Amino acid sequence: MMRTGKISLALFVLPLLFVGKDDLSAQQRTHLHDTSRVRLHVQRPALAPLKSLGCPGAEAVDTLDTVNDKVKVVLYGDNSWRYLKLPDPLADSTIFTANWDTYSMDPYRKKQAELPYTWSIWLVDSLQQYHCPFQGNVNPRGKFGVRRGRRHQGVDIPLPNGSPVYATFTGKVRVSRYCNGYGNLVVIRHENGIETFYGHLSKRLVEAGDWVNAGDVIGLGGNTGRSTGPHLHFETRYDGFAFDPCWLIDFPSGTLRKRLFILHKKFFSPYSNYEQDFEDEWKNAEEDAKEDAERAAMKWHTVKSGDTLGRIAARNNTTVSAICRLNGIKSTTVLKVGRRLRVR
Numbered sequence: 001m002m003r004t005g006k007i008s009l010a011l012f013v014l015p016l017l018f019v020g021k022d023d024l025s026a027q028q029r030t031h032l033h034d035t036s037r038v039r040l041h042v043q044r045p046a047l048a049p050l051k052s053l054g055c056p057g058a059e060a061v062d063t064l065d066t067v068n069d070k071v072k073v074v075l076y077g078d079n080s081w082r083y084l085k086l087p088d089p090l091a092d093s094t095i096f097t098a099n100w101d102t103y104s105m106d107p108y109r110k111k112q113a114e115l116p117y118t119w120s121i122w123l124v125d126s127l128q129q130y131h132c133p134f135q136g137n138v139n140p141r142g143k144f145g146v147r148r149g150r151r152h153q154g155v156d157i158p159l160p161n162g163s164p165v166y167a168t169f170t171g172k173v174r175v176s177r178y179c180n181g182y183g184n185l186v187v188i189r190h191e192n193g194i195e196t197f198y199g200h201l202s203k204r205l206v207e208a209g210d211w212v213n214a215g216d217v218i219g220l221g222g223n224t225g226r227s228t229g230p231h232l233h234f235e236t237r238y239d240g241f242a243f244d245p246c247w248l249i250d251f252p253s254g255t256l257r258k259r260l261f262i263l264h265k266k267f268f269s270p271y272s273n274y275e276q277d278f279e280d281e282w283k284n285a286e287e288d289a290k291e292d293a294e295r296a297a298m299k300w301h302t303v304k305s306g307d308t309l310g311r312i313a314a315r316n317n318t319t320v321s322a323i324c325r326l327n328g329i330k331s332t333t334v335l336k337v338g339r340r341l342r343v344r
Helices: 007-018 021-028 035-041 274-297 309-315 320-327
Strands: 060-065 071-076 081-085 118-122 145-147 150-152 155-158 164-166 171-179 183-190 194-201 217-220 231-238 241-243 260-264 300-302 340-342
Touching (some): 171 194, 183 217, 194 217, 309 320, 320 340
Antiparallel strands (some): 060 071, 145 150, 155 231, 164 217, 183 194, 231 241, 300 340
């Protein structure tokens, strides 16, 4: 997450943030977790939305060291500041060496059967930053899914020709070339393992191998390739598989929906998108809440010596037929001592 503020504040918080730098680097990795366990152990801020960082309004005037030699603080003329992670320590990371290809759209070439069912992915932390690639409404006919019988792997956001397009997260440019359908295309691989695609650009401002920070302008919006009007075609992929970017970003507001993203294998289906699956998950949550309420309202009775269905019913203000229905028994069933009967 971006940090900006007065210089005095930056100097005050730096020692606190970098004492546990080993923990931060571990936190940035992608882990496999059961969703319920993640929600149980992760702090609330990880699930809170995050606004797109603002671009500095002044030129950089100085750079300060921190106790972490991999991170610098850049000071600007308007007394604002920003963390800058140096690319050199990341160069040998397997994220940026394994399956690296400066031409292919999918250098991973994995089969879905090889993938786990869920991942938990840290999108940002105290050093990882975020910037909306372009803030605006997604074209209703340019959503993730199936369009005119073909898979549409991202979202289309209309924009004026020549508008700046920003790197979503910090990372390394893997592809920067003209590609028939995409037109001018930039693909960036990020530290969290996600790759972002920026298509139909009128101009590419970065080359393969360049390191970029969240918020850097990587190209200008346009209408190149298979396009019927100026717009940004934006994709998010993991291990080569595309999923709806709306799971990560609310494009009209420009906010990142949460710092920790739970990626489900089912999201890779062209028939799975944020609007549909979010509604399904919401309905499931409502059903779960109803079941929890019903479970909390249940009342049980343990059969004791001398109990009969009539006595149990009278004692619990219910009827014999209701008890029989709840327990799948008949009024003539012989009750065994110690048996638990549901009475509500």
